[in-house]
Amino acid sequence: MQVGSSNLANSLFSTDTLSKIGQLGKTDSAKPSAAAEAARKAELSKSSQRAVLDEIREKGIYAWAQEQKLEKLKAKIEAEVKAANPDADPATVENEVARLVKEAMEQALKAEATESAKRGEPARPMIIDISV
Numbered sequence: 001m002q003v004g005s006s007n008l009a010n011s012l013f014s015t016d017t018l019s020k021i022g023q024l025g026k027t028d029s030a031k032p033s034a035a036a037e038a039a040r041k042a043e044l045s046k047s048s049q050r051a052v053l054d055e056i057r058e059k060g061i062y063a064w065a066q067e068q069k070l071e072k073l074k075a076k077i078e079a080e081v082k083a084a085n086p087d088a089d090p091a092t093v094e095n096e097v098a099r100l101v102k103e104a105m106e107q108a109l110k111a112e113a114t115e116s117a118k119r120g121e122p123a124r125p126m127i128i129d130i131s132v
Contacts, residue, residue: 074101 032040056064077100081093088096 070101073104077101077104 059067074097078093078097081088081096081100085093085096
């Protein structure tokens, strides 16, 4: 039996080096390099920051901050409601979240009004600070 005449030997010991030369140094093109991935993440972060800054410029820093606090409060309450009632339908969850957010805002307003009354100050515009 000759070693060079079998199909297995031909596939293992083929001398077609021209086809293999082009393969040297190539990496899997489907997977991006670490540098490309880092650059993509940096660009996403930069565009996200630009979007936030544009939103702040449009609304003003105070209104934007209050909106962010309200959104965090809503998310926190929604998570609590869903944890307590995992089988509840979305409309029920949404109604319960709205009710609890309204209660939290009313409590904050009443607390501020009570503090102002204790200090003997007249009513002034309320600043709602709902810390999450």
